[in-house]
Amino acid sequence: MSAATWGLVAATFAACFVEMVEATTIVMAMGFTRSWRSALTGVAAALGLLVVVTSAAGYALDRWFPQTALQLVVGGLLLIFGLQWLRKAILRASGRKAVHDEDAIYRERTAAAEAAGRGETGLDMFSFMVSFKGVFLEGMEVVFIVITFGLNAKDVPAAGVGAAAAVVAVLGLAFAVRRPLSMIDENLLKYGVGLLLASFGTFWAVEGIGVFRAGRHGLAWPGGEAAVLGLLAVWFLLSRLFVAVLRVPAGPESSSGAPDRAARADAPDRERTR
Amino acid sequence: MRFLRAFARFWYDFVIGDDWKIAAGVACALGLLPAALETHLLGDHGLALLGGALVVLAFSVGLLVDVRRRGK
Numbered sequence: 001m002s003a004a005t006w007g008l009v010a011a012t013f014a015a016c017f018v019e020m021v022e023a024t025t026i027v028m029a030m031g032f033t034r035s036w037r038s039a040l041t042g043v044a045a046a047l048g049l050l051v052v053v054t055s056a057a058g059y060a061l062d063r064w065f066p067q068t069a070l071q072l073v074v075g076g077l078l079l080i081f082g083l084q085w086l087r088k089a090i091l092r093a094s095g096r097k098a099v100h101d102e103d104a105i106y107r108e109r110t111a112a113a114e115a116a117g118r119g120e121t122g123l124d125m126f127s128f129m130v131s132f133k134g135v136f137l138e139g140m141e142v143v144f145i146v147i148t149f150g151l152n153a154k155d156v157p158a159a160g161v162g163a164a165a166a167v168v169a170v171l172g173l174a175f176a177v178r179r180p181l182s183m184i185d186e187n188l189l190k191y192g193v194g195l196l197l198a199s200f201g202t203f204w205a206v207e208g209i210g211v212f213r214a215g216r217h218g219l220a221w222p223g224g225e226a227a228v229l230g231l232l233a234v235w236f237l238l239s240r241l242f243v244a245v246l247r248v249p250a251g252p253e254s255s256s257g258a259p260d261r262a263a264r265a266d267a268p269d270r271e272r273t274r
Numbered sequence: 275m276r277f278l279r280a281f282a283r284f285w286y287d288f289v290i291g292d293d294w295k296i297a298a299g300v301a302c303a304l305g306l307l308p309a310a311l312e313t314h315l316l317g318d319h320g321l322a323l324l325g326g327a328l329v330v331l332a333f334s335v336g337l338l339v340d341v342r343r344r345g346k
Contacts, residue, residue, distance in 0.1 A: 072304070077289065080300050083333050084291045087340070096341065140288060205304055206325035212308040219325070220318040231326060238330060246341055 008153045011200070012162030015145045015193045019138040020170035021186055026134035028174065029109035030127035038124035042131030050139045058147050058156065068218045072208025074148040079205050081141065082197025089191035090239050095248040145197070152204055195239070199231040295339060299332030 030039040061070055091097035109130070146163045150156030203221065210218040221227035290297045307325045310316060316324060 076300060076304055079329065080289065080291070080297050083296045083300065084293065086333075087293060087296060087337055090337065091341075137288075202326055202329050205300075206307065206322050206329075209304065209307045209311065209321070209325060212311055219322045221322045222319040227322070234326070234330065238334070242334075242337060 005153075005155060005158050008149055008155060008158050009162035009165070011193075011196050012146055012149055012159045013166045014189060014196065016142045016163040016166035017170060018186060018189050018193055019142050020166055023135045023138040024170055024174045026109060027131045028179070030131050033110045034127040035124040038127040039131040041123060042128040042133075043135050045128075046132045046135035046139060049136060050143055053140070054143045054147065057143070058151070061147065062151060066211065066216055068208045068211035068216050070151060070208070071204040071218060072211055074144075074152070075201050075204025075206075075208050077144065077201075078148050078197050079201025081144075082194050082199075082201050085190050085194030086198050086235065086239055089187065089194050090242045090246065092187055093191070093243045094246040096246060148204075149200070152200075191239075195232060195235050198235045199228050202231050202235075203228050293336065293340060295336035296333065299336045300329060303328035303332040 027039050027043055030042075061074070065073070088097060142163055146159045147156070150159035153159070203225075207218040207221065210216060223230065303325065306328055307321065310321060310324060
């Protein structure tokens with residue numbers, strides 16, 4: 001296996017790992033407090049829908065999109081995802097946003113699950129819907145990352161292997177510890193994945209601008225594909241610079257240990273996981 | 275109607291996310307590049323570096339606006 005293929009597998013593994021940890025927390029909260037049967041039925045339904053979406057989107061993008069247009073569109077979207085993750089990582093590392101806490105999310109979800117009413121018989125629609133939505137939303141990002149990385153590297157199976165390995169790893173861990181996977185430093189993982197997505201996204205989106213010229217040849221980066229490493233270094237250094245410049249001096253601590261200001265800053269998007 | 279609204283909401287959340295300034299910045303940066311391409315002033319490498327610089331600039335401006343707003 002070449003170094004590029006290893007890189008592809010590692011990138012999809014890391015991205016999928018983060019998303020899977022979040023989806024697993026939601027499903028565990030539903031399973032432990034309400035109904036494992038309904039929660040797992042929701043997971044199966046979401047996975048079925050994801051398979052359909054992946055096949056349709058992968059086929060359509062591969063067949064009907066010129067290579068450079070594909071690079072521009074998917075590179076642009078990948079870049080937006082990556083920069084969103086990087087933005088949150090910078091705000092968290094500089095103390096301006098509360099850190100992502102799987103234990104707190106688990107407590108929030110179980111409280112909501114316990115408070116919700118129960119039907120008389122059959123499937124518990126609350127745990128079904130929450131599990132379905134959680135797995136589908138997190139899964140869509142994984143699908144998108146696998147398709148974009150796979151098509152651009154012309155190796156969808158390798159990208160799929162990376163994602164599948166992450167699914168197996170997270171499920172194995174969850175089964176072993178039987179509690180939210182809060183021991184994983186998700187904030188650091190997200191920071192790393194954000195850097196990867198931002199670097200590959202910049203590379204492909206800019207390359208795809210070539211679709212606007214005669215011949216539709218992609219723009220060539222200096223150094224070819226090695227330019228991705230340069231972009232990775234630029235995004236890393238820029239993020240460290242922002243963390244240093246924006247760092248908030250330690251103030252009064254909230255009960256969670258995060259500065260009050262950071263906790264407030266997290267409030268508007270508590271529901272969002274990306 | 276409710277389905278359409280939920281569908282639109284899903285795609286907005288999926289693509290734009292929490293901070294619309296990121297998506298707007300990326301769209302502006304990538305939108306300027308075809309214009310630069312038309313001028314024929316820069317070669318491939320120059321255009322690629324300009325594209326990268328525009329994306330970095332757009333992200334930096336968006337983040338600083340965000341931080342300023344949060345700080346108020």
